[in-house]
Amino acid sequence: MELPGYHDHRIGPEPRSFWTRYVFSQDHKVIALQYTVTALLVGAIGMVLSWAMRLELAFPGTLDPGRYYQAMTLHGMIMVIYLLTALLLGGFGNFLIPLMLGARDMAYPFVNMLSYWVYLLSVLVLLASFFVPGGPTGAGWTLYPPQAITRGTPGYDWGILLMLVSLLLFIVAATMGGLNYVTTVLQLRTKGMTLMRMPLAVWGIFVASVMALLAFPALFVGCVMMLLDRTLHTSFFMPAVIQFGQRLPYEGGSPLLWQHLFWYFGHPEVYIVILPAMGLISELVSVHARKPIFGYRAMVLSLVAIAAISFVVWAHHMYTSGMNPYFGFFFATTTLIVAIPSAIKTYNWLLTLWRGKVQLTVPLLFAIAFLNTFVVGGLTGLFLGNVIVDFPLQDTYFVVAHFHMVMGVAAIVAIFGGIYHWYPKATGRMLNETLGRLHFWATFVGTYLIFFPMHFLGLLGMPRRYPTFEGLTFVPPSAHALNEFITAVALLVGLSQLLFGFNLVYSYFRGARAPDNPWRAATLEWQAPTPPPHGNWGPEPPPVVYRWAYEYSPPGFPEDFIPQNAPPVLAGGGAEEGYA
Amino acid sequence: MPRVGEKPPAPPQGLGGGGGGKEGFPLPHTGLLVLLAALTSLFAALVSAYVVRMGLPDWRSLPKPPLLWLNTLLLLLASLALERGARLWEGGALREARPWARAGGALGLGFLAGQLLAWRLLLGAGYAPAGNPAGAFFYLVTGLHGLHLLGGGVALAWALARDGRGLRACAWYWHYLLGVWLLLFALLLGS
Numbered sequence: 001m002e003l004p005g006y007h008d009h010r011i012g013p014e015p016r017s018f019w020t021r022y023v024f025s026q027d028h029k030v031i032a033l034q035y036t037v038t039a040l041l042v043g044a045i046g047m048v049l050s051w052a053m054r055l056e057l058a059f060p061g062t063l064d065p066g067r068y069y070q071a072m073t074l075h076g077m078i079m080v081i082y083l084l085t086a087l088l089l090g091g092f093g094n095f096l097i098p099l100m101l102g103a104r105d106m107a108y109p110f111v112n113m114l115s116y117w118v119y120l121l122s123v124l125v126l127l128a129s130f131f132v133p134g135g136p137t138g139a140g141w142t143l144y145p146p147q148a149i150t151r152g153t154p155g156y157d158w159g160i161l162l163m164l165v166s167l168l169l170f171i172v173a174a175t176m177g178g179l180n181y182v183t184t185v186l187q188l189r190t191k192g193m194t195l196m197r198m199p200l201a202v203w204g205i206f207v208a209s210v211m212a213l214l215a216f217p218a219l220f221v222g223c224v225m226m227l228l229d230r231t232l233h234t235s236f237f238m239p240a241v242i243q244f245g246q247r248l249p250y251e252g253g254s255p256l257l258w259q260h261l262f263w264y265f266g267h268p269e270v271y272i273v274i275l276p277a278m279g280l281i282s283e284l285v286s287v288h289a290r291k292p293i294f295g296y297r298a299m300v301l302s303l304v305a306i307a308a309i310s311f312v313v314w315a316h317h318m319y320t321s322g323m324n325p326y327f328g329f330f331f332a333t334t335t336l337i338v339a340i341p342s343a344i345k346t347y348n349w350l351l352t353l354w355r356g357k358v359q360l361t362v363p364l365l366f367a368i369a370f371l372n373t374f375v376v377g378g379l380t381g382l383f384l385g386n387v388i389v390d391f392p393l394q395d396t397y398f399v400v401a402h403f404h405m406v407m408g409v410a411a412i413v414a415i416f417g418g419i420y421h422w423y424p425k426a427t428g429r430m431l432n433e434t435l436g437r438l439h440f441w442a443t444f445v446g447t448y449l450i451f452f453p454m455h456f457l458g459l460l461g462m463p464r465r466y467p468t469f470e471g472l473t474f475v476p477p478s479a480h481a482l483n484e485f486i487t488a489v490a491l492l493v494g495l496s497q498l499l500f501g502f503n504l505v506y507s508y509f510r511g512a513r514a515p516d517n518p519w520r521a522a523t524l525e526w527q528a529p530t531p532p533p534h535g536n537w538g539p540e541p542p543p544v545v546y547r548w549a550y551e552y553s554p555p556g557f558p559e560d561f562i563p564q565n566a567p568p569v570l571a572g573g574g575a576e577e578g579y580a
Numbered sequence: 581m582p583r584v585g586e587k588p589p590a591p592p593q594g595l596g597g598g599g600g601g602k603e604g605f606p607l608p609h610t611g612l613l614v615l616l617a618a619l620t621s622l623f624a625a626l627v628s629a630y631v632v633r634m635g636l637p638d639w640r641s642l643p644k645p646p647l648l649w650l651n652t653l654l655l656l657l658a659s660l661a662l663e664r665g666a667r668l669w670e671g672g673a674l675r676e677a678r679p680w681a682r683a684g685g686a687l688g689l690g691f692l693a694g695q696l697l698a699w700r701l702l703l704g705a706g707y708a709p710a711g712n713p714a715g716a717f718f719y720l721v722t723g724l725h726g727l728h729l730l731g732g733g734v735a736l737a738w739a740l741a742r743d744g745r746g747l748r749a750c751a752w753y754w755h756y757l758l759g760v761w762l763l764l765f766a767l768l769l770g771s
Contacts, residue, residue: 236720
């Protein structure tokens with residue numbers, strides 16, 4: 001049966017067999033769930049790796065240094081790329097873009113399916129490195145050469161090869177996904193859905209997808225070059241090295257070249273993660289405070305501004321690598337400028353909450369946690385953006401505290417908030433509220449207790465990347481005690497995530513039935529049936545949009561929200577009639 | 581922002597998607613442009629690494645096989661043939677378009693074969709990827725460019741199998757890769 005639409009875009013008929021329906025599905029909602037579940041599972045592995053590191057830090061000797069570096073490398077890679085990027089773009093992007101825009105599916109459903117399977121392959125290749133001789137690479141998540149591909153670094157034989165191949169696969173998957181997200185946003189919006197009526201969640205994912213399409217290629221080129229250095233002994237990154245009295249077959253490569261390629265990807269990557277998170281938070285804040293988002297246009301422009309600036313700040317990760325002071329000055333300036341659009345966004349969220357009818361639901365609690373950790377982590381970013389302040393702090397726990405607060409905790413609480421918010425639409429069941437609140441407090445308070453003290457450890461000069469601090473006379477005993485405390489909290493916070501996992505599984509089968517629009521939200525996805533069928537809008541033509549996405553608490557109306565697709569009252573009809 | 585209850589806005593005309601299909605910009609073309617933006621980023625990263633490395637004092641340039649000029653000519657002809665094929669197809673003449681598109685594909689394959697031959701010549705002359713950075717970069721840029729052309733060949737075969745649907749996008753992709761090759765070739769000659 002042909003589903004009516006406003007575009008020349010046709011999606012296939014509803015699949016009948018189990019395999020085409022749930023496994024090799026081309027339906028964006030199924031692909032979104034596949035991405036989400038895979039990313040959460042691989043994220044759980046990343047969390048267990050952080051436990052291993054914490055145990056070694058509190059009780060030296062638990063892990064040998066090689067294992068510690070392997071855990072550190074894989075923890076960083078998994079969390080930043082295989083969890084956060086995949087979940088925010090592949091999970092939320094896939095689920096929300098077509099539903100929020102009134103489309104029937106993504107522009108290229110087959111490419112979309114391929115994107116997930118290549119992502120899964122990249123995850124499997126990555127995890128395979130745990131089982132090869134020598135184990136995964138221990139080069140650090142930035143994989144700096146020459147040590148990344150020099151004998152003596154853990155995982156020299158196989159780990160680094162699998163890491164690079166896995167990254168290449170991930171980039172292919174992310175490119176196929178990004179192609180879909182960007183094209184769908186540009187071309188498949190429903191009647192009346194102008195760009196400036198799009199929900200901010202779509203804006204965030206859209207801008208981040210554009211960034212991913214432009215930033216990942218730099219990493220791709222770098223990975224290919226390093227792979228050639230490792231296998232064919234080319235000298236892209238490898239200078240002449242004498243190791244154990246032996247001359248390695250390299251000459252004339254530039255290790256700095258890798259750092260530039262890596263961070264040209266790596267810095268935008270931070271925003272590829274945080275912009276979709278900002279978008280989700282904008283939805284949660286507006287819906288659960290029952291107030292129109294404050295400064296919609298400024299929110300959109302600041303998203304775009306952050307994205308643009310983020311391509312000219314990469315060298316602030318390389319101050320200590322040595323550079324011309326004028327470059328340092330340039331990159332410090334651009335870095336600090338990012339604070340302006342970020343502050344605009346923060347004030348707008350706060351002003352949206354200000355005097356709103358704030359409903360302290362679990363999604364909103366997580367949104368407030370995001371605002372909190374984003375501001376705290378962002379402020380230390382202002383410290384580190386200055387060359388002169390960065391120099392003494394760069395190699396300490398201050399940096400660990402900074403980026404975990406601003407892109408680790410902030411991004412993951414945004415994801416939690418998003419899952420609590422959209423789970424009813426995706427599954428047709430409500431998540432358990434009590435478990436959700438428990439999970440929230442354990443996560444929010446717990447992560448604060450983990451990462452806030454690390455600022456002080458950093459100011460004490462405690463070096464990061466060290467598996468043990470024994471014998472460092474400048475580290476006082478109190479710091480060791482604090483380290484043990486952090487480890488204890490990390491174990492508890494990790495365990496408390498079981499509440500979340502249990503809630504997801506339990507509610508899927510036993511949760512209360514969700515109505516179509518449990519949060520009484522105005523965006524289009526909540527006007528679709530729950531869970532949305534194949535093609536999203538049934539045999540009817542997709543909804544027509546008449547207004548922006550944030551018509552909450554309009555004065556003089558019986559309902560406190562007006563859906564985007566409610567036709568306006570005709571001239572002569574009183575406002576008290578509400579919408580037709 | 582539109583307010584409800586004031587004078588109602590006219591019902592939205594056309595599509596929110598800026599045309600998005602029936603009367604607007606065709607979907608495959610948007611996808612192609614997005615893909616080309618990503619590829620431009622890829623080749624820009626490659627070229628900037630190349631240029632930076634060239635500027636270092638120990639750069640020793642490679643001999644340039646004259647065969648590369650012939651390859652360039654083949655790729656140029658491939659692009660022209662595909663363009664002719666795409667125009668004929670757009671005019672509705674699928675039967676006439678087919679041989680042109682096939683010729684374009686064959687010329688592209690000829691280019692790839694020529695590039696492989698150039699690799700052989702250089703390898704035979706003792707320029708392995710390891711050793712000289714100029715050699716490493718030569719194999720890298722020609723290899724990545726060739727792989728992308730190969731992907732274009734697969735897409736072309738796919739388009740021909742579907743009565744030429746997507747032939748226009750294929751032709752654009754090949755023109756793009758021709759442009760990239762001309763840029764890379766100029767860099768090669770200048771190094």
